[in-house]
Amino acid sequence: MKELNTLTIKTARAGLDKKEFTSVELTQACLNRIKERNPELNAFITVCEKEALEEARAADKIITSGKALALTGIPFAVKDAICTAGVRSTASAKILDNYTPPFNATVIQKIREQGGVLIGKNNCDAFGHGASNENSMYGAVKNPHDLTKVSGGSSGGSAVAVADHMCIFAIGEDTGGSIRQPASFCGVVGLRPSYGRNSRFGIMPMASSLDTVGPFTKTVEDMAIVMDIIAGQDSLDATTVPDTVPEYSKTLNKKSKIRIGIPKEYFAFAELNKEIKTVIEEKINSLKKQSYEIVDVSLPYTKYATAVYYIVVPSEDSSNLARMDGIRYGARKQEGNLFELYAKTRDLGFPEEVKRRILIGTYALSAGYYDAYYKKAQQVRTLIKNDFDEVFKKVDVLVTPTSPFTAFNIGEKSNDPLAMYLADVMLIPAAVSGVPAISVPGGKDKNGLPIGIQVIGPRMGEEQVLQIAKQIEDSLQKQTFIC
């Protein structure tokens, strides 16, 4: 039989329900994998070994009694910037080193109510600041396909945990690309939902007008299963929309008439690697053969998105992170007067990139600069959003590369913040517009590193995004089979 930890949600569910194996065996297989691989990969900050096995034993009783729910007995992992009741949640920053939230984020609560077994908390860039997972105060996360490469970020640990089969699925956050980019670098499926689709209650806020919570899974089918559980309005997050949530797993294989747009700007970036371009073009051809209509489209404001993002995000960051002050929870450096307490606590508790973001934000919002930076960025944001509104009158989804390159070397961009910011160039436009986007594996480059394909849809258009992602995944499996 296949190693249990390599199963998907769907195959694990079937095996558990048929009593082919127990949740204790499945959970132990994941824990063994973590023991074997985590010292090298550094994907977990906290592993809940004892608690997970206890939960698995309880799950086995429920399964035996025939009352299993969608996720009963299935081990999952969570980015450490998302609150998990009774389990330490550091956001990968020392300021929260000893922080144990007394409550669950809404998405975690929903997964727990469906029986998910929490196996541990994943390393990430501190407070979600980064595109390589090198900005963690608990060390960098390594790419399982090549240990000299980054995992991507900021939800790098979660992508690695799924890619390396340390869990069955994981939950991360995507503000500018923090789910899609590591999903692409590690070869798993990662979804940024529409802004307002999933509740953000209980995530450590970074940029509130952009933050989203979404899953990492091994297949698109699993993605639909998790979204069916976590999507929907939440009275604890006033930005969630009241729209009815479709049943994604039921409509996944529907072959709707979907028009696919290819935005020329995404293929014009000078950094775009030729191998990636070829892989995407092959996939587009294969979609064409399946009689999907392919349309060339343009999103003229694409190139301004990164500049907009790196004004809006640090501004909102600097305000959100003001709560990390050493007063009510987390670390406190008790030294000198109140000012010194704040300044020293924040100095010791934040890594360099978090400080940089707070400084940029404080500067952009300060008197005399607000109009030139924040307001200007928000105006250009309108134009980028309008681009998407217009293009989605003509097509149903867009297909692009997820990243202009595959996973880069550890250390390659860590001393050059602007180069790191520009790594998310293909991910940020969808984020500032609040539209859903998925990264699905599309193949590998000549060095064996995964290449991700991004499918972007209109607001609340997760259904067609998942359908096209499934088509891409299926064509890849056929291809792999032939090889």
Place this chain on the structure above:
Amino acid sequence: MLTIEEVKKIAKLARIDLTPEEESRHADTISVVLDYMKILDEVDTTNVEPTAQVTGLSNIVREDITHECTIKKELLAQMPQVDQNELVVPAVFE
């Protein structure tokens, strides 16, 4: 171009202690980032409304009712310093 003096000023506003080396590194790297932002000057934004959020929702309210807090003990356990179930903070006025 951001000067060391400006970095010192914003670090003070943001309540972050920085070493002289950090001040100099932040001045350099933030200057590069701010320079990149100039690309936005190419865009004509006359009469363009700023976008602060994308949902179109407004005035989302809930009933103003109190709930019993069931996690008082856990919340107290997270506080850096507690005395008789109260959070201890340093003096605000000197």
